[in-house]
Amino acid sequence: MGTTELARPTTTLLRLATAGSVDDGKSTLVGRLLHDSKSVLSDQLAAVERVSQAKGLGHVDLALLTDGLRAEREQGITIDVAYRYFATPARTFILADCPGHVQYTRNTVTGSSTADVLVLLVDARKGVLEQTRRHLAVAALLRVPTVVVAVNKIDLVGYAEEPYTAIADQLAAIAADIGISDVRTLPVSALAGDNVVTRSERTSWYDGPSLLELLEELPAATEASEGFRFPVQLTLRPQEAARDPRHVEYRGYAGRITAGTVRPGDAVVVLPEGVHTHVAGIDYAGEELAEAVAGQSVALRLTDEVDVTRGELISSVADAPLPVTELDAMVCWLAERPLLPGARVLLKHGTRTVQARVGEIVAGLDLDEMAPVEVERLALNDIGRVRIRLANPVMAEDYTRSRRGGSFLLIDPQTQGTLAAGMIRGHEVFGNDFDPSQDWSI
Amino acid sequence: MRAAPVNHLEQLEAEAIHIIREAVAELERPVLLFSGGKDSVVLLHLAQKAFWPGPVPFPLLHVDTGHNFPEVLDYRDAVADRLGLRLLVAKVQDYIDDGRLLERPDGTRNPLQTQPLLDAIAEYRFDAVFGGGRRDEEKARAKERVVSLRDEFGQWDPRNQRPELWDLYNPRHRPGEHVRVFPISNWTELDVWHYIAEEQIELPSLYYAHDRDVFDRDGMWLAVGPYSRPADDDLVRTLQVRYRTVGDMSCTGAVESDAGDVQAVLAEVAATRITERGATRADDRMTEAAMEDRKKEGYF
Numbered sequence: 001m002g003t004t005e006l007a008r009p010t011t012t013l014l015r016l017a018t019a020g021s022v023d024d025g026k027s028t029l030v031g032r033l034l035h036d037s038k039s040v041l042s043d044q045l046a047a048v049e050r051v052s053q054a055k056g057l058g059h060v061d062l063a064l065l066t067d068g069l070r071a072e073r074e075q076g077i078t079i080d081v082a083y084r085y086f087a088t089p090a091r092t093f094i095l096a097d098c099p100g101h102v103q104y105t106r107n108t109v110t111g112s113s114t115a116d117v118l119v120l121l122v123d124a125r126k127g128v129l130e131q132t133r134r135h136l137a138v139a140a141l142l143r144v145p146t147v148v149v150a151v152n153k154i155d156l157v158g159y160a161e162e163p164y165t166a167i168a169d170q171l172a173a174i175a176a177d178i179g180i181s182d183v184r185t186l187p188v189s190a191l192a193g194d195n196v197v198t199r200s201e202r203t204s205w206y207d208g209p210s211l212l213e214l215l216e217e218l219p220a221a222t223e224a225s226e227g228f229r230f231p232v233q234l235t236l237r238p239q240e241a242a243r244d245p246r247h248v249e250y251r252g253y254a255g256r257i258t259a260g261t262v263r264p265g266d267a268v269v270v271l272p273e274g275v276h277t278h279v280a281g282i283d284y285a286g287e288e289l290a291e292a293v294a295g296q297s298v299a300l301r302l303t304d305e306v307d308v309t310r311g312e313l314i315s316s317v318a319d320a321p322l323p324v325t326e327l328d329a330m331v332c333w334l335a336e337r338p339l340l341p342g343a344r345v346l347l348k349h350g351t352r353t354v355q356a357r358v359g360e361i362v363a364g365l366d367l368d369e370m371a372p373v374e375v376e377r378l379a380l381n382d383i384g385r386v387r388i389r390l391a392n393p394v395m396a397e398d399y400t401r402s403r404r405g406g407s408f409l410l411i412d413p414q415t416q417g418t419l420a421a422g423m424i425r426g427h428e429v430f431g432n433d434f435d436p437s438q439d440w441s442i
Numbered sequence: 443m444r445a446a447p448v449n450h451l452e453q454l455e456a457e458a459i460h461i462i463r464e465a466v467a468e469l470e471r472p473v474l475l476f477s478g479g480k481d482s483v484v485l486l487h488l489a490q491k492a493f494w495p496g497p498v499p500f501p502l503l504h505v506d507t508g509h510n511f512p513e514v515l516d517y518r519d520a521v522a523d524r525l526g527l528r529l530l531v532a533k534v535q536d537y538i539d540d541g542r543l544l545e546r547p548d549g550t551r552n553p554l555q556t557q558p559l560l561d562a563i564a565e566y567r568f569d570a571v572f573g574g575g576r577r578d579e580e581k582a583r584a585k586e587r588v589v590s591l592r593d594e595f596g597q598w599d600p601r602n603q604r605p606e607l608w609d610l611y612n613p614r615h616r617p618g619e620h621v622r623v624f625p626i627s628n629w630t631e632l633d634v635w636h637y638i639a640e641e642q643i644e645l646p647s648l649y650y651a652h653d654r655d656v657f658d659r660d661g662m663w664l665a666v667g668p669y670s671r672p673a674d675d676d677l678v679r680t681l682q683v684r685y686r687t688v689g690d691m692s693c694t695g696a697v698e699s700d701a702g703d704v705q706a707v708l709a710e711v712a713a714t715r716i717t718e719r720g721a722t723r724a725d726d727r728m729t730e731a732a733m734e735d736r737k738k739e740g741y742f
Contacts, residue, residue, distance in 0.1 A: 013450035080603065082584045083577045085630045092450040094628055106605055113607040233463040238496030243526075247495035254492070256460040256609075285491035295448050297459035297492070310467050334605050348610055351467070407608045416614035421607045 017096040017111030020121030021131040029190035036197035039086035105381035112142040134367040146182045155189040161205040228260035228316040231350035252299035258404040271313045272323035277304040311352035323393035331420040333378040346411040355391035399423035458625035459492040472570035476502035478518040479688040481574030501528035507551035508535035509669040517646040532558035550693040560596040582734035594618035596740030662695030
């Protein structure tokens with residue numbers, strides 16, 4: 001980008017998802033976070049005050065800040081994932097606010113898929129509920145790196161330490177059980193504002209950070225995968241249409257780096273064909289880059305005249321993924337029409353869409369027990385393990401190592417709607433280095 | 443050569459470029475809604491970056507209410523001309539002239555844009571319609587997907603949206619349907635201004651402080667002009683103002699400001715306590731769900 005007299009923003013971006021059960025005060029917490037971090041502007045607050053008064057409420061209902069649709073306000077519930085934005089001097093936050101009761105799996109899966117951090121609410125009076133366990137299970141399945149559990153309504157248990165500690169211990173045990181490595185808990189009152197933005201004196205037995213302080217400190221997600229991955233979106237070949245006659249011969253491959261780092265001169269392989277070549281240059285809208293990293297949208301030039309098209313993957317050589325035509329995967333079924341064995345679908349992995357056929361439904365996943373159950377079909381919001389055969393190969397990676405390289409969509413070839421979120425498992429594809437003891441799922 | 447990033451603005455830019463390229467790669471006939479407003483200007487800038495060194499591979503479409511600021515229309519035409527892009531203009535005035543639409547009693551034409559927009563989409567068979575909508579603008583927009591399906595009547599069904607997972611977008615649709623694509627969904631007003639400053643993007647002059655004859659209408663400063671006439675008891679004054687949003691003159695208010703350049707605007711936006719729509723858009727003040735209702739019918 002160009003240089004200006006203005007200091008360029010140096011804040012990092014953290015993506016959050018929130019989840020909770022009915023009436024645990026999640027919308028109030030989000031409202032409080034926005035309000036106390038001064039991300040709510042006065043006209044928004046005035047509107048909320050007006051509506052709270054009209055409803056005869058004794059307090060300003062901060063939940064009204066986030067419930068945006070007519071039906072939500074009429075029914076007093078949150079229907080769909082809403083996105084909120086707030087910032088502190090240290091960090092910019094994108095918050096996916098996921099409703100707790102209507103289609104909770106679909107919404108939590110959606111919110112968790114992009115989240116660096118899941119903020120889960122538990123009511124201090126009720127403790128860990130079945131739904132809390134399910135939310136944790138979904139976070140584990142989707143590999144959200146960090147889960148923060150806000151034990152809310154601590155004011156309603158007299159700011160006592162005892163119930164909080166019991167809940168925190170129970171959560172730690174569940175998290176260890178289902179394979180979430182990083183769980184933090186803290187006591188809050190969304191309604192009164194304790195420990196949301198500033199630390200509360202009323203919980204003097206708690207010496208940790210406030211929720212916002214914690215969110216400012218947590219690391220953004222990084223992929224364990226070191227290898228370079230670049231799914232090609234488009235070939236840029238302007239020919240006579242080039243804005244500058246010097247670029248008539250230009251041929252570059254546009255995409256967003258999903259993992260690793262690339263520099264000019266790097267040896268790469270183009271998959272699935274397996275053609276070996278080198279990176280000649282990295283272009284970013286007219287600037288040549290010395291290096292590009294995961295997250296950047298760039299164009300690559302290659303040293304050889306290879307014909308690369310959308311859906312192919314430019315990868316580092318040593319750890320290149322194998323093109324496969326059979327997948328063993330976990331899917332979250334997100335459509336009204338159930339999944340039956342034999343279903344013909346489209347599968348989108350990276351920038352590649354192929355025809356696919358679901359073979360066996362190996363098992364369903366009981367989220368309460370985190371155990372497999374025998375099923376004949378997967379209905380809306382069900383999670384299960386399936387085997388999928390592909391008409392053309394995809395460059396599959398293990399989801400537990402790479403969220404981007406291991407995720408896919410199933411798409412209905414007739415309605416074109418999204419049917420399922422899929423996560424590729426290791427066993428068959430990745431051979432011996434897959435560790436079944438880490439394979440907590442089914 | 444420059445080093446690797448990545449601060450939050452660079453991440454938002456990379457995300458937007460990715461989204462623009464995905465929609466163009468997967469669909470047949472994209473178009474970009476271009477009004478000359480700052481969000482559409484940023485969007486077009488991102489599209490230029492996405493396809494460098496080639497041209498932006500789609501035309502621009504403007505739904506002209508007939509009540510636009512003349513300096514914005516001049517800017518719009520100059521940009522299309524400079525980039526060599528085809529500019530299509532769907533005119534609300536044509537619809538009023540031949541009776542397909544009726545002028546509203548309150549004189550605002552923003553809600554009247556929906557039909558010309560949908561007709562243009564149908565006529566040119568556009569299947570991917572890029573818009574500069576941002577989720578921080580408004581509560582109903584906060585619920586919208588980046589890639590958002592419209593049925594054959596152009597309607598948005600907020601209760602039955604496709605789940606949007608990871609960064610795997612699904613812009614596929616059945617014949618007659620189309621998708622709206624919002625690559626800067628995750629940007630805030632402040633992000634947009636930071637980006638305009640960093641990239642030194644030129645905007646229509648009315649985004650910066652200037653003297654203008656205005657009158658008070660429901661707590662907003664409306665410009666005195668052919669489409670927004672003061673009533674007999676309205677007091678007209680000359681104030682130093684600027685616009686935070688650019689739209690129909692009859693319902694877009696100015697704010698008092700001495701911010702004459704992008705740095706000053708940035709400082710002002712960072713310190714403001716009122717949302718841009720709350721400050722400047724009469725049409726969103728009609729009801730709590732005004733935007734949701736318009737969007738369901740096919741509005742931007």
